[in-house]
Amino acid sequence: TVMNLLVHYFDENEIEEGGKVNCNIVVGKPELSEEDKANLKEQAMEQYKEEQLREIRRQNQPKATTPKHTATAPKAGEEINVQPNLFGDDF
Template identity: 75%
Template sequence: MANSMKSNNAAIAVMQQMLQERCIAEPTFAIKMANPSKSMEGAVNHLCRTIQKSGLCVVDDKTVENILMDYFDEANIEDGGTPINCNIVVSKPELTEEDKAELKEQAMEQFKQEQLRELRRQSQPKAQPKPTATAPKAGAEIDSIPNLFDEL
């Protein structure tokens, strides 16, 4: 489970935070979590197996919390053996109007900087190709014939 958990560290951190908040709100739950036969890996396995059995692909945070709590509450639920290979994704909370305004301002500033860079790049003089003198090839005739009467 350790290998598959690495790709889900953000989700597992959120789950641990959920459980810690539950322990604070309900101290008896902390005792259940301290059970040596239970582990976070087992809880994640139980979560993945339960969701897989349900046939769902997406569940909300309350469902996740309930499944995790069920794992720690019920003494007869075990780790389940071989871990399930799955990806767990945490959705971001809704942004406040203030956050949206700040992100919009940052995007506008970034856009302005990109436009300035592009204008500067376009206004720079383009490098002129260096003229190369071409000497006549060996054995080629010279186009002009010298004349004694021409001025030098």
């Protein structure tokens, strides 16, 4: 579809450009009342307090400990007697 539009554009000898568009653009900032400003400030303070409490709680949670496996090397002169098992130590 896009290719057909492009081919049509370049093949046509008399394609008219669009004329001027009569429009006005207005950009303005909304004015907040003092009450709205106070409410927004209070909401921001509550949100900040909640975030700080969550962070403190996260830091105070006990950390999950994983058991550390310590491998011991055989003593000098000891024979290493290990039989490999594809299915783990349960069988």
